[in-house]
Structures are given as C-alpha cells and as structure tokens.
Amino acid sequence: MTQFSDLQLSEPLLRALAAEGYESPTPIQARAIPSLLEGKDLLGIAQTGTGKTAAFALPILQRLAASPERAQRGTCRALILSPTRELAAQIAESFRVYGKFMKLSRAVVFGGVSLGKQIDILRGGVDILVATPGRLVDLIERRALSLAKVEIFVLDEVDQMLDLGFIHAIRKITGMLPETRQNLFFSATMPKEISGLAHALLTDPVKVEVTPVATTAERVNQCVIHVDPANKVKLLAELLKDNNMTRTLVFTRTKHGADKVMKQLSAAGFTAAAIHGNKSQNNRERALAGFKAGKILVLVATDIAARGIDVESVSHVVNYDLPHVPESYVHRIGRTARAGAEGSAIAFCTPEERPLLRDIEKTIRAQVPVTEHALGLKGVQQLAPSFGWNPMGKDKPKKPHHRGQNPNRNHGAGQEQKQGKPQGQRPAAGQQAPKRAGGGSWMSEIGKRQA
Ligand code: AMP
Secondary structure, three states: OOOHHHHOOOHHHHHHHHHHOOOOOOHHHHHHHHHHHOOOOEEEEOOOOOOHHHHHHHHHHHHHHHOOOOOOOOEEEEEEEOOOHHHHHHHHHHHHHHOOOOOOOEEEEOOOOOHHHHHHHHHOOEEEEEEOHHHHHHHHHOOOOEOOOOOEEEEOOHHHHHHOOOHHHHHHHHHOOOOOOEEEEEEOOOOHHHHHHHHHHOOOOEEEEOOOHHHHHHOEEEEEEEOOHHHHHHHHHHHOOOOOOOOEEEEOOOHHHHHHHHHHHHHOOOOEEEEOOOOOHHHHHHHHHHHHOOOOOEEEEOHHHHOOOOOOOOOEEEEOOOOOOHHHHHHHHOOOOHHHOOEEEEEEEOHHHHHHHHHHHHHHOOOOOEOOOOOOOOOOOOOOOOOOEOOOOOOOEOOOOOOOOOHHHOOOOOOOOOOOOOOOOOOEOOEOOOOOOOOOOHHHHHHHHHO
16 A cells, blocks of 8 residues: 655655654545646546545645745745635645644635735735635735746635636636646536636646545445425434434535524534524634534534535534535535545435435435434335346345445455444344444434334
8 A cells, every 4th residue: 555655755744644643645645646746737536535635735835845935925836726715724724734844834815804914914925825716816906915926726626616606716816827837626526617627727637536426425324314394303303312423514405494403403402503604704613613622513504614624523414405416415425434434424305305315316326225213204215216227136226235334245344334323225124223232323213113
C-alpha cells in the first residue's frame, strides 16, 4: 500500500499528517499528489469524504513553501474557490492543520461577515486564500485584492457552484488570472456543462476519478421506512431513543421544515439545532461546534447548509424528506461513513415521495431495503427496481446487496457488521438485524416484530 512517505512529501507535511493520525493516503491522495507536485493540472471527479482536500492542500503547501517567492501586498499565491462558507472555512482549517509546521500565511473570505476585516487582511497579501466566489469578486472590485500573482488556482465542488449560480462570478475570476498557473478542478459529477468548463480551464490535465456515486453509497448501511407525513416527527423522536444514534444529521427539504423539526425535537427533550441559509454565520458556527463537541445530538439541516460540514463520526444520517435530486441523497448519506468509516442512513418515504425513492434507487443502482416500524406504514414492499431483475432468478433483484452488508460476503473483508445499526439488506424472517447487547435498539425491536 502506498504510504505518505512514498509521495515525495516534505518533512513538515509528513509530521503534520502523523500528528493528525493519518496512516496512509486515500486513493485520490495517492493518485493526485505526485502529479500536482510536478505542477500538472488536475481534473478530479470526487466528492467530499474521499480526502480530496488534503489531495490538493498538501501539494499546494509544498510548492508554495519550496519557492522563495512571498505574497506581495494585495495579492495571493494560491486561490481556492469553494461554493459555501462552511466548506471554505473547512478548507482553510485543513490548510492550517497540514501547514502547521510551515511558515505560509492564509486567509478565508466569504459573505455574511463584515468586509472591513477581510480588506485589512488582504492588504498585507496572503500565500493561500480560500474564498466563496461572490465575496471574492466584491473584494476585487473594491481593489482590496488583485489576482495577478496567482500561481495555483483551485475550483472545488464545481457542480455545486454552478447549482448556486456562480458561473458568472467564476468566469469573471478566471478572466483575471495570469496566463501561467497551475489549475485544479474538482466536481462530484461531470455533466456536459461542467466538462466544457474544465476543458476551457485546464491544460493537459491528469484525470483522477474516485468513488463514483454508486460506490460511496455502498459503504453506508441504508434503510427506508415508509411513513405517513403526519407521523414523521414522532417516528424520528422514537428512533432517536436508540443509544446508537450518537450524532445524527437530519435532512429536510426546506429551511422552514428544518426549524419545525428542530423545535419539535427540542420539545420532545432532545438537544437539537438547525442550520440553514437564513441563520446567521454565528448561529451556524455555534450549532456546528455544539454538534462536533457532542453537546448537540441532532443537527437538522438543508442540503446547501450541510455542504462542507465535515464532522467526524456522524453515526446516522436521516433523510427526513427525500431530496428531489437523487445525487443529493448520495451527498447526504456521504456525511456519515467519512474517509472509509461505516455509517447508517435512514430514509423516510411518504406515499408522495415514492417516485423520488425510485429515482434514488436508479442512481445508486441498488434497492434501499425497507424496514418496518410501528409508526410507519404497514405492508409496503420494496419497489420493483428499475435497474433490472435477474432474468433467471425468482423475483430477486440483480444487485440486491451493497458491499459490506451481506454477512456472507463479509468474511475476511475487514468490514465487520456493527451491531445495532440498520443493515443494508432487509432481514429475512428468523435472520433479523443483529440485536445489541442491551436489546434496546430500535432495530432489534423491529427484528422482534418481524420475527
Ligand atoms: P474530504 O474529502 O477532504 O472532505 O476529507 C474527508 C475526511 O477525511 C476529513 O475529515 C479528513 O480529515 C479525513 N482524511 C483525509 N485524508 C485522510 C487520510 N489519509 N487518512 C485519514 N483521514 C483522512
């Protein structure tokens, strides 16, 4: 297996990685770092959770430190664009952590906070600048920053940037960059519009593609509970009594929905917080810090607000409302099972949401196993999968299991099933989901009911 020391990384970086407890590079790191250190352009098809931030941050730090240049006043040497403030803050934090034994300056700028301080910081010049596109353009127009000295340019989560309408800002920004520079381009998906943009920006790029949509979903133990809309909150409160749900991220479709669920959970005695675009930056940061520290058990979020939330050991993701874009389901459940860990995802599905579930199953090319619950709808069977039945099988889907979820396929794979988690396969009668030692898990309750 490749080690960090095989990647020609400098000693201060190796020391920082060791201090972080990283033992070996993730696939995107192993494949991207050597080319990036040589100064090549990169097209990365990867989503959060793959270790992509370190894949670009490490070589950037090393290249900047290796050159005798220093940031001139009102300029930056590496520019990283991120779609959301949360992700921008997260990326800047990664640069701090990985670069802690180096003497490089960095700053992060995004909207929603005062311009004055950001202008002051940029005046002196910074080596590494992480920014959201709108605020960056604002600062450039106020002459607080020039992009004329950018040596390395990173566009992160491009699909999300386009979804958020940042295309004009991106074009404006790229138009101001110097001709000679290194370009890095990351997107979880690569539809035509995005590959066109990549083609225009990159010169002879190295292409690295990791964990396509379907395989990310495979690491997560998923289940769906069919439920009447009126029972969703009660069901969630009931599930949360399970001690295994130690850090749960709940997704709602709307900001209003997030607030409502948060209030109802709080009224039911759970420590919960909501984050979405209408909350102040302070408010969001407080909620996130509480969640990270384990003081807040449940964080209720909308898709946009949850982008870039990098909280380790999220035990469960609950799709309280199913997303309208199937890829969002994959992004959501990817908040658990970070960097190779396992996690659980529970989806609630009302009768109206069934077409959305079907789209999701098509996208992940697998069925989400149905789990019954006393508060759920009874007798809803798995939907016929549209990715095809086994023509020879007896009503068996072609690909009914996810890797790591079929106990028979797990042996020797180093992926032991964790007790008390929803499993990826609907348990057959008499072969129920594993019971926890205490027997108090809602899964074991379900198991008993189904037996
Ligand atoms: P990212 O995909 O950049 O959002 O990273 C996902 C998570 O994986 C972050 O919490 C990182 O701190 C963590 N991570 C990144 N690289 C490694 C590694 N080589 N070993 C262990 N954890 C890592």
